[in-house]
Amino acid sequence: MKRTLSGALFMGALSLSSCYKSGITSGENKPVAAGKSTTAAAGLTDLAVSLGANAWLTQPAAGGGEVVASYGLANWTSTGAVFSAYFRTSVTGTLHLAMRAKVPSGSSQLKITAAGQSQTITASGSTYQTVDIGDFNVTDTGYVKVDFQGVTRTGGYFADVSDLYISGAATSGRLHYIQNDVYWGRRGPSVHLGYTPPAGKNIAWFYNEVTIPTGQDPIGSYFMSNGFSQGYFGIQVNSSTERRVLFSVWSPANTDDPNSIPDSLKIELLRKGPNVVSGSFGNEGAGGQSYLVYNWQAGNTYRFLTKAEPVAQNKTIFTSWFYAPETGSWQLIASFKRPQTNTYLTGLYSFLENFSTDTGFKGRKGQYGNQWVCDTNGNWYELTTAKFTGDATATAQSRMDFAGGVENNRFYLRNCGFFAGFLKLNTPLSRTASGTAPVINFNQLP
Structure with missing residues (x-):
């Protein structure tokens, strides 16, 4: 209610x-005390930002069925739809992005935009795997918005995407995103x-x-x-x-x-x-x-x-x-x-x-x-x-x-x-x- x-x-x-x-805490690989700094320095596992918690369908497509489900981006069929994920950084520098995704059939071209820069990648594979996106230059602190938009696909829909993996110098300081209490x-x-x-x-x-x-x-x-x-x-x-x-x-x-x-x-x-x-x-x-x-x-x-x-x-x-x-x-x-x-x-x-x-x-x-x-x-x-x-x-x-x-x-x-x-x-x-x-x-x- x-x-x-x-x-x-x-x-x-x-x-x-x-x-x-x-009971929400600052985003990290595991729950931490509220406000605790998190880092992703070289040699550490990338931080996983759950898209079921931290993404929204910010641009619906007419007649489209795209949704953000509890497990992430879903029903992604329209090129006009845009999903956006958000996390907050406290330092600038290089931001490396990857994602956990699967493409049930065929292959899909996806456009990923962060900090005003775009990368177009190709994804395939019917089971979840890590798909590399690339590097982006974060020039200001505050919230980073990451947009996901489909370009072309040969299968029934673009992809299911559960997590965004973030690393690099821009993630070496304090980070904020939704971790526990998703609602x-x-x-x-x-x-x-x-x-x-x-x-x-x-x-x-x-x-x-x-x-x-x-x-x-x-x-x-x-x-x-x-x-x-x-x-x-x-x-x-x-x-x-x-x-x-x-x-x-x-x-x-x-x-x-x-x-x-x-x-x-x-x-x-x-x-x-x-x-x-x-x-x-x-x-x-x-x-x-x-x-x-x-x-x-x-x-x-x-x-x-x-x-x-x-x-x-x-x-x-x-x-x-x-x-x-x-x-x-x-x-x-x-x-x-x-x-x-x-x-x-x-x-x-x-x-x-x-x-x-x-x-x-x-x-x-x-x-x-x-x-x-x-x-x-x-x-x-x-x-x-x-x-x-x-x-x-x-x-x-x-x-x-x-x-x-x-x-x-x-x-x-x-x-x-x-x-x-x-x-x-x-x-x-x-x-x-x-x-x-x-x-x-x-x-x-x-």
């Missing part, structure tokens, strides 16, 4: 998120902003704004705006034709199965807005979920408002509203009552994740700005500082394509896409205060 149903929970430390479900690694690193709330205040309301830059919204993106200790609220890209506004609250039950939650610990839906779908979720914790199918647009700024209200019998009501510039008004998403909970809003955070393994090679970016909270006395406080953190995929450094910072006086989060630069986890961030609190008539909210 997709992580869209839970996301990551920031409470000083992360919980109920992929950071406790992942989370292929989704890519999730990143978070943990906001600093005003001390000693009962926070009843949390306000945030999200802007997605044009072109930074591939399928699988979840731009979570209003996260708190018991739930989360944001927007996501579910398919080429569907986008959603999603609000969910975890049950206090310690389970991933919503059907196992006793009635006394179930999340109760009190009300929901027009066209909002409600139900339950599981797999990463479990609880109540609601979503509105809404075609939000990159480049526009959307507003998010969440309220916490402790009530009788040790319960708390969590309610979220969404404001779209296209409609010019607040819309209720849902109101949930959570048992065994007596709290105002705590653990405020935002995150960016990709929930589709097929789009883990595509970059995405979200801007989070103008954060405010309002206490139980009606006083507004601006949130101008945050800590940048990441999940286990980022912490283990099997992937380094994650970043955050401040631009246009908004915090931003960036992940996936195999870009060169990254921001060190646990980096503190700050933006300039605007000093202008949002104007919201709480009594007139739907």
Whole structure:
């Protein structure tokens, strides 16, 4: 089940998120401690980069059936299809490539491109064997992209390719690629902003704004705006034709199965807005979920408002509203009552994740700005500082394509896409205060 149903929970430390479900280490011939340097100096066996873990079909062919299976490149029949594999180097120099491949019948010409240079090779043989590709000159550190494209074939399809073998001076330093936890690694690193709330205040309301830059919204993106200790609220890209506004609250039950939650610990839906779908979720914790199918647009700024209200019998009501510039008004998403909970809003955070393994090679970016909270006395406080953190995929450094910072006086989060630069986890961030609190008539909210 997709992580869209839970996301990551920031409470000083992360919980109920992929950071406790992942065990990825830096790439090496065998699992090593996270972050340990690996080398492929002369005389050592080439490092094997699994293509089932580290390659994607980056250019599908019309009508083609190419896929990246767990064992590598498969169903490779079209000359228009391009597979791409990624690994990160820390030094420059000569990179030698070979691959483990088989061609079930006939022979195939394959074009391999790395660091902007191409080699065309011929492969044959119906059993797996090492096929030499050649040398490439890596002139910059960061991610190396290796493209595989078929040129001609005499058999039924080009080849099955399971591993890319890398060696040479360019691999003598620290390397990063997916080794163990393939599922989370292929989704890519999730990143978070943990906001600093005003001390000693009962926070009843949390306000945030999200802007997605044009072109930074591939399928699988979840731009979570209003996260708190018991739930989360944001927007996501579910398919080429569907986008959603999603609000969910975890049950206090310690389970991933919503059907196992006793009635006394179930999340109760009190009300929901027009066209909002409600139900339950599981797999990463479990609880109540609601979503509105809404075609939000990159480049526009959307507003998010969440309220916490402790009530009788040790319960708390969590309610979220969404404001779209296209409609010019607040819309209720849902109101949930959570048992065994007596709290105002705590653990405020935002995150960016990709929930589709097929789009883990595509970059995405979200801007989070103008954060405010309002206490139980009606006083507004601006949130101008945050800590940048990441999940286990980022912490283990099997992937380094994650970043955050401040631009246009908004915090931003960036992940996936195999870009060169990254921001060190646990980096503190700050933006300039605007000093202008949002104007919201709480009594007139739907």
